[in-house]
Each structure stands twice: as structure tokens, then as C-alpha cells.
Amino acid sequence: MSFSFDHSQGPTLRHDPLSNRQVYLAPRRAARPNDLVNYRKIDCPFCIENSSLTPDPVQQWPSLEALHWKSRIIANRYPIVEVGDPATEIGGVAQSAMTTQSNMHAYGVHDVVIESPDHIESVLQIPFDDWVGVWTICQQRMKQLSTDSRITWATIFKNGGVQAGASLAHVHSQLIGINCIPPTISAKCDQLIHRPALFRNILSDANNQDRVIHNYKNFVAIVPPAPRQPFEAWLISKEPCCFFHTENQSCVEDVARFTQHFPAALEHLLPGASYNWWLHQFPFISSSTLHRAAEHWHWHLEALPRITPLAGFELGTGYHVSTMPPKTAARLLRDTGCWK
Amino acid sequence: MSFSFDHSQGPTLRHDPLSNRQVYLAPRRAARPNDLVNYRKIDCPFCIENSSLTPDPVQQWPSLEALHWKSRIIANRYPIVEVGDPATEIGGVAQSAMTTQSNMHAYGVHDVVIESPDHIESVLQIPFDDWVGVWTICQQRMKQLSTDSRITWATIFKNGGVQAGASLAHVHSQLIGINCIPPTISAKCDQLIHRPALFRNILSDANNQDRVIHNYKNFVAIVPPAPRQPFEAWLISKEPCCFFHTENQSCVEDVARFTQHFPAALEHLLPGASYNWWLHQFPFISSSTLHRAAEHWHWHLEALPRITPLAGFELGTGYHVSTMPPKTAARLLRDTGCWK
Structure with missing residues (x-):
């Protein structure tokens, strides 16, 4: 164009x-x-x-x-x-x-x-x-x-x-x-300020609801509670931690593993499927409000397959639409055998 | 799948x-x-x-x-x-x-x-x-x-x-x-509650900033102030009005005109381009908070070309990215001659 x-x-x-x-x-x-x-x-x-x-x-x-x-x-x-x-x-x-x-x-x-x-x-x-x-x-x-x-x-x-x-x-x-804090990060900070145990609960819920895909040394790979697309997966730090850049070599290796395991599993399930991933760290500069969220933040990586385009309903309403129950997605991802 | x-x-x-x-x-x-x-x-x-x-x-x-x-x-x-x-x-x-x-x-x-x-x-x-x-x-x-x-x-x-x-x-x-109010509508109501003149300002800004595409009898077609994609266009009711379904025949005809003019102009500029549109009406049932926004709502139709896919930056941050200044988009849309 x-x-x-x-x-x-x-x-x-x-x-x-x-x-x-x-x-x-x-x-x-x-x-x-x-x-x-x-x-x-x-x-x-x-x-x-x-x-x-x-x-x-x-x-x-x-x-x-x-x-x-x-x-x-x-x-x-x-x-x-x-x-x-x-x-x-x-x-x-x-x-x-x-x-x-x-x-x-x-x-x-x-x-x-x-x-x-x-x-x-x-x-x-x-x-x-x-x-x-x-x-x-x-x-x-x-x-x-x-x-x-x-x-x-x-x-x-x-x-x-x-x-x-x-x-x-x-x-x-x-x-x-x-030089600004994106809407997605502001939203997460807001939620965390009101519910400091949020990340702990996300990890325990994933465990109780059979949505854990794989346990790494320092991280857990899960299917989130409300995935936007079939096979959406998050890698979440087990312990509270604001930043990727302060992590040790063992953590970097876990991230490298997940970022090959996930595309391998997706390729196995849906050959040729596109996907995004992005890192959700805490802001570098904390404000007085944000400060209350910092000690409870678990930095994480969101991996999102791009199977169905965001259509008029999604863009017009702000809701997402998916067709696969999260528990099913976790089972299918695990069953690919790509997580080792 | x-x-x-x-x-x-x-x-x-x-x-x-x-x-x-x-x-x-x-x-x-x-x-x-x-x-x-x-x-x-x-x-x-x-x-x-x-x-x-x-x-x-x-x-x-x-x-x-x-x-x-x-x-x-x-x-x-x-x-x-x-x-x-x-x-x-x-x-x-x-x-x-x-x-x-x-x-x-x-x-x-x-x-x-x-x-x-x-x-x-x-x-x-x-x-x-x-x-x-x-x-x-x-x-x-x-x-x-x-x-x-x-x-x-x-x-x-x-x-x-x-x-x-x-x-x-x-x-x-x-x-x-x-049976719920979508996030995009809640956000607009929130803005309108704090700024009751918002729609009036949007229409006058479009006029002052040369972003009007076409004047219909009951509506104005504009390029919005911060379009998400090149050639995004909105049809906005000139007078405050909550609902499409209460409008008269002349309004229905204007909507029919816009929804043929817009795809014609887009086809002229970018043959084969996909697009969405959706209607943003006020909720049918007003709450005490929403009530303050009702009399200032101008129902509108948002038409969004789908030229560049929403990529990792957009989905990871919640920001949108576009490459074309809104004023340029309005001029190019007008110059197609499809608006009559």
C-alpha cells in the first residue's frame, strides 16, 4: 500500500x-x-x-x-x-x-x-x-x-x-x-492492587482445574482460565518477580524451553498455525499506586495462537470468543508430548 | 479443526x-x-x-x-x-x-x-x-x-x-x-458521563480538522481522531439519539447509503480489502449511572478496514498501531468520489 x-x-x-x-x-x-x-x-x-x-x-x-x-x-x-x-x-x-x-x-x-x-x-x-x-x-x-x-x-x-x-x-x-504503561499492564496492576493473592490463585486454580501443561524448574505453563483462542498458554514465574532481566541463567533456559515447546505443540495440533507471544513485566518505574502491586507481580509470557481472526463481534464489543474449553486445550497440548 | x-x-x-x-x-x-x-x-x-x-x-x-x-x-x-x-x-x-x-x-x-x-x-x-x-x-x-x-x-x-x-x-x-453491557460500550458511557459534550466535540473537531468524509441528511461520516487502521470511518447521528430502532425511514436510508459508500470507497483504494462494521447503540436498560450518559449518546456505526492484522504489540499492550494520518485517510476516502 x-x-x-x-x-x-x-x-x-x-x-x-x-x-x-x-x-x-x-x-x-x-x-x-x-x-x-x-x-x-x-x-x-x-x-x-x-x-x-x-x-x-x-x-x-x-x-x-x-x-x-x-x-x-x-x-x-x-x-x-x-x-x-x-x-x-x-x-x-x-x-x-x-x-x-x-x-x-x-x-x-x-x-x-x-x-x-x-x-x-x-x-x-x-x-x-x-x-x-x-x-x-x-x-x-x-x-x-x-x-x-x-x-x-x-x-x-x-x-x-x-x-x-x-x-x-x-x-x-x-x-x-x-515511556508509558500500556492498557493491558494497567489493567493487571489494578486487579492485583485489589487482590494481592491473584497470581497465587491463578497458579492454584490451574492446578485444581487440570489446566497445568508443564512444570518447569522456575515456571509453570498453564492454559489460562478464559483463553481468547484455543491453545492459548501462559508461562508464569512460580515466585513473585517483576522482571525478566533480573532472572538467572536457569530461568532464561526455562523460557527458552517453553518458547520451543509451545510452538512445537501447536504445530503438532494445528500445522502451520500462526501465533504471538509477549512478555508481561512490571513497569520499570513504580508510582505510589502501582507500588502496592509490585511485590505480588509474577512476570509472565502469554502465547496466543491466531486461529480465528478477531471479527466484528470481538472488535465491536471488546469480548473475545473461543470454542475450546480451557481444560480440553490443556489436555490436548500435554498429549502432544512436546513438553520435555 | x-x-x-x-x-x-x-x-x-x-x-x-x-x-x-x-x-x-x-x-x-x-x-x-x-x-x-x-x-x-x-x-x-x-x-x-x-x-x-x-x-x-x-x-x-x-x-x-x-x-x-x-x-x-x-x-x-x-x-x-x-x-x-x-x-x-x-x-x-x-x-x-x-x-x-x-x-x-x-x-x-x-x-x-x-x-x-x-x-x-x-x-x-x-x-x-x-x-x-x-x-x-x-x-x-x-x-x-x-x-x-x-x-x-x-x-x-x-x-x-x-x-x-x-x-x-x-x-x-x-x-x-x-444480557450484559460490553466493555467497549461501558468505556464510552464512562467517558460521556465525565464529558457530556463529547459527541458534539467529536463532530466539530472532525469538521475543524478536515476529517469529514460526507454529510448525510441525518448523519455525518468521519474519520475518527485516532483510527486503528487506515480508512477507519464512523457514521454518527447528528442529533443525540440512543437507538437505531427508533429512527425514521430517512435515517434507515442514510445508513443504507453509508454502508454501500464505505465498501465502495475502500474497494476503490484497496481492492479486495476486508472490513468489519458494527453498531454502537446505548444499552436498552439504563442504570442510575448510565442514565447520565443516555441523553448525550449519538448512536453510531464504526467501519474498520482489516488491512494489517492485530499483531503481538497490539494484543500484548492494548494499543493499536496505524500508519496513516486521519486527515490523509479522510481526503483519500473523499477523493474516491464514492459518496453520493
């Missing part, structure tokens, strides 16, 4: 006063390549032989000096958010285009995590040790962002497949840090 | 305590046919020659007695919500499977609006007078639902195309009435 308008315009965060919804408007993203939807062969910018097409990495595994990297993190060329013009930043806080509540500069950092030097499409093709390397550099990058006082919240997310919003086939994730 | 579980289980509305999100779980929907995704020829149940495959209509145009109908409303065979077993209903209120907050019977009426007797796929193939007929029977059905004390809110919605969640190609919409 290409229309005549100013694509160079910087990103803004806009507010819809009626729904109280926020929209990132990022005109420069309109120009991004799409080898999955257009079905045309492009020179894949993520392949190691095309490294010259992309900016220098901000993280790399084995190391920034190594010529033969296995994974790397680079700046996204078509970001949803941008740091913006330093000239418009005062005292470390982006002032720039902030005019009204309905139109403020979309501040932040948006990276791409290239998960393999080779043109492979699935995380299942990545050897486990290299996959742990991917999560290790994500952890390092997340640690960097957590020390940046202008970044309030950050996440890692994957769009796996066309139905999940992927535009390039080469296996990759994205990492984003913004 | 077919897995071994009890598909006969009635629908429930489930609550996710962490996100405070609600999910309709409707196992019987898993069996619904899908001629768009599976690309296999099915005996289309919506074609006039297959009328015997579907239940008797609850509304029909020209009339219930006519043999040669142009449009009709029938019960959805794979509903998201169901009236349920009358034996479990006490005093007109569904008690049935309501056990905990997290698992209650999904009460309601779910219809299909068959918009043509012929196997056509686009509303643009329907002659205007017949298309007014479709909206006329929708209005009649909505009037019926509004007098049912067990129905709190109802909507009409369309899934136009695979990306918008359509499963059958034959041109159709859906009509649903439920």
Missing part, C-alpha cells in the same frame, strides 16, 4: 476520546517491506550475508566482536516509537511534539531480534543452545532499557506467521521500550 | 481475573462450516434454493409471507450466546449455569442476516432498494429485542472478507442481543 502523504512524519501517540483508546500513528512504517503478504522475493535484510543492509547491532550473540553471530538485536527501520530529535529533549524527558493529550510524540526504542543468521522461518529450527543465546541477548538488552529513566515499560514480542502480523519470514522477534 | 471434546456444551461467559477480560466460550461454534478458509465448495445454506437447510426466518423482506424474499433474518446455527433451557429461567431472568463470576451462562440471541437470496459476496452487488430492505428488517428485529427485558444490549455487525473473520462467502451480517 502506498499513498501520497508525508511518510517522514514522526510517530505520535493519539487518544480516542470516545473509547479512551490509544493508537500509535507511525507513518514511516507504511513503507516497510512485506515478503509474506506480497509473496515476492525480497533481499532478506536479516540474513547474515546482507548484514550491510541493517544498522550495527546493539546486542549480539556470541558477542559483538564475533564475525559469525548466531543472533543479534538491531534497531527496527520502521519503528512504532522513536527516541526523537535530541534537540527537543529537555532534561532527559522527551518534550518534542507533545501538544495536546490527543497527540503526543511516541517516544521509545523499537528493536528487531534476529534469531538466526540463516533464512529459516521457525524457532523450532534453532538449536537449543543458540535459542538460549537469543533469550540471553534479549535479557541484556532489557537490562539496558531498564536503566534508561525515560523508558517506563518494555516487552519482547513475536509475530509468528502471517495471521499473527509477521511481515518478514526470516525468524525474528521484536523488543520495544516506551 | 476438530478435536475430541464435548461440542454440545452450552456457551458460557468466562472472566479472566488478571486482565479483567471476558471471553465467550461457545464450543458448539467449533463445528461451523467455513467455505472461505478451507476453500472447499459447500452447499451454501444462505442461498434461496437451500432455504430448507436453515430455520424459519424471524424477519423477512418484503414480508414473512412472500415466497421470493430479498433478505431475511434467521437464528444462527452456531451461536456465541443462547437463550438456554427455559426450565432454568426464573421470572424471565436466565439463572441456568451461573455458578461463579468466572463462569456464567452466555445468555442471548444470535441471528444471521442473509442480505441476498443469491450467492453474491459483496453488498455492492445489492440494488439500493433491496439494501434499504435489509436495514429495515434489521431495525424491526432490533425493535423486538429492545422490548425483551432479558436483553440489555444489541448490535448488528458485519464480517466482510476472510481477514475480517467471515466464514461463509454469501453476503450476510449478524445481529446479537446479550
